[in-house]
Amino acid sequence: MDDRKNLLRRIPAVDRVLNEPALSRLSASCPRILLLESAQETVAELRREILEAPQSSPDLSPAAVAQRAARRAERKLSPSLQPVINATGTLLHTNLGRAPLSESALLAMQEVARGYSNLEFDLDSGERGHRYAHVEELLCRLAGAEAATVVNNNAGAVLLALTALAKGKEAIVSRGELVEIGGAFRVPDVMAAGGVTLREVGTTNKTHLKDYREAIGDATALFLKVHTSNYRIVGFTASVSAQDLVALARERSLLVMEDLGSGMLLDLSPYGIPREPTVREAVGAGIDIVTFSGDKLLGGPQAGVILGRREAVEKIRRHPMARAMRIDKLTLAALEATLRHYLDPQEALREIPVLRMLAASAEEIRRRCTRLKRRLSALAEHAAVEIVAEPSQVGGGALPTTELPGFALAVTPRKLSAQALADRLRHGRPPVVGRIQEERLLLNLRTVAREEENELLRALDTVLRNTDDQPVGTLNRFQHG
Numbered sequence: 316m317d318d319r320k321n322l323l324r325r326i327p328a329v330d331r332v333l334n335e336p337a338l339s340r341l342s343a344s345c346p347r348i349l350l351l352e353s354a355q356e357t358v359a360e361l362r363r364e365i366l367e368a369p370q371s372s373p374d375l376s377p378a379a380v381a382q383r384a385a386r387r388a389e390r391k392l393s394p395s396l397q398p399v400i401n402a403t404g405t406l407l408h409t410n411l412g413r414a415p416l417s418e419s420a421l422l423a424m425q426e427v428a429r430g431y432s433n434l435e436f437d438l439d440s441g442e443r444g445h446r447y448a449h450v451e452e453l454l455c456r457l458a459g460a461e462a463a464t465v466v467n468n469n470a471g472a473v474l475l476a477l478t479a480l481a482k483g484k485e486a487i488v489s490r491g492e493l494v495e496i497g498g499a500f501r502v503p504d505v506m507a508a509g510g511v512t513l514r515e516v517g518t519t520n521k522t523h524l525k526d527y528r529e530a531i532g533d534a535t536a537l538f539l540k541v542h543t544s545n546y547r548i549v550g551f552t553a554s555v556s557a558q559d560l561v562a563l564a565r566e567r568s569l570l571v572m573e574d575l576g577s578g579m580l581l582d583l584s585p586y587g588i589p590r591e592p593t594v595r596e597a598v599g600a601g602i603d604i605v606t607f608s609g610d611k612l613l614g615g616p617q618a619g620v621i622l623g624r625r626e627a628v629e630k631i632r633r634h635p636m637a638r639a640m641r642i643d644k645l646t647l648a649a650l651e652a653t654l655r656h657y658l659d660p661q662e663a664l665r666e667i668p669v670l671r672m673l674a675a676s677a678e679e680i681r682r683r684c685t686r687l688k689r690r691l692s693a694l695a696e697h698a699a700v701e702i703v704a705e706p707s708q709v710g711g712g713a714l715p716t717t718e719l720p721g722f723a724l725a726v727t728p729r730k731l732s733a734q735a736l737a738d739r740l741r742h743g744r745p746p747v748v749g750r751i752q753e754e755r756l757l758l759n760l761r762t763v764a765r766e767e768e769n770e771l772l773r774a775l776d777t778v779l780r781n782t783d784d785q786p787v788g789t790l791n792r793f794q795h796g
């Protein structure tokens with residue numbers, strides 16, 4: 316106990332710590348209040364360490380304590396949301412922000428953000444304009460729809476459309492399509508939230524047109540089709556085509572709504588991607604309201620697109636909840652720029668990062684791996700690097716059973732565990748996220764942009780060469796968050 320009392324007494328005073336060069340050096344770039352807080356917290360932390368961990372013997376020299384406080388201050392200063400290199404190979408990684416944006420989309424956001432814009436101002440007439448006019452014509456042209464609007468995300472689009480079209484009534488859904496899309500988005504719960512009664516029909520694997528027909532009652536407002544975007548039912552299955560469902564709905568004066576999930580605007584089957592129903596096909600089949608995400612395979616910003624027949628879209632647009640879900644000008648700018656690429660499918664494939672990654676051939680990825688492996692040969696004493704075949708997932712609840720053939724760099728560190736390597740890369744700047752497989756770290760290049768290759772190499776170089784303890788410095792790259 317006396318020992319510890321002694322140690323406690325040796326903790327330097329906050330003022331003393333503040334005057335050490337490690338901290339005073341930061342005073343130009345760091346607000347004083349943050350430096351003070353960091354020094355106080357560090358001192359308190361040391362006190363706790365000494366009291367709670369009797370074996371601990373922290374370095375209590377003012378210089379060392381100031382170093383610790385400086386790292387704390389730098390953590391407070393650095394942005395929480397930051398770019399990450401996605402080497403997982405999963406294209407639409409929801410945890411990593413889904414779709415990266417095209418250059419034009421980035422530029423459009425920047426230009427609109429910098430000053431004022433005609434967001435809701437009609438430059439022709441000089442009168443009030445409409446926020447969604449900037450994308451409606453494009454969406455209608457690309458999808459063959461009569462009208463379109465946009466909200467914050469597809470979950471919001473589904474909730475809003477259901478509420479506006481079927482509140483207090485019934486919607487008929489096949490049991491094979493009662494989807495859960497991660498988090499709290501479950502079709503039955505969304506319907507309940509929208510005040511819509513769910514009428515389930517059919518079975519998990521088979522639903523027939525007669526199931527829908529027999530379920531129609533006085534309270535029925537619509538048929539809801541949900542794209543089974545994150546699973547597939549295979550084997551002995553049957554579902555009702557959009558055409559047949561639309562024909563039945565027309566006969567009984569009902570609406571048909573389809574939640575497409577990802578919402579493909581292009582048929583990518585020439586690139587070995589399985590055929591998905593495109594938005595245009597759903598609209599062409601006569602579906603009244605189609606909804607889909609902006610940041611899945613479309614490759615744009617987070618948004619929920621609602622399009623289809625004019626009357627139904629108008630009803631949705633006029634609903635009071637629409638105002639609570641409206642998108643901001645930055646999203647609108649990015650969405651418009653992304654949609655413009657699709658006017659020329661070749662341009663879309665060239666400019667939209669998600670489509671470019673989807674269409675990249677396995678051979679192309681292997682060539683990039685070979686080049687990087689060669690550049691990593693200088694690190695041979697620190698790690699063995701191999702090229703291994705590794706397929707990619709699309710992710711984000713799209714094309715669930717599709718594996719895109721590709722390659723990854725498999726890094727086996729010699730002085731670290733693969734887990735330690737992964738941890739340190741994750742704590743670098745920029746952080747790199749890969750996947751561990753049997754004591755090696757896989758870095759899949761399908762989701763790493765060419766422009767990120769140098770940063771990836773630099774990150775590996777730094778981490779593999781510094782295998783001792785956490786390096787100390789003013790900018791600690793391996794800081795644990």
Ligand SMILES: *Cc1c(COP(=O)(O)O)cnc(C)c1O
Nearest residue numbers: 468469470496544576577608712
């Ligand atoms: C992804 C998805 C959603 C949710 O879309 P967000 O844009 O993430 O809100 C809803 N329905 C389906 C079928 C989906 O795949």
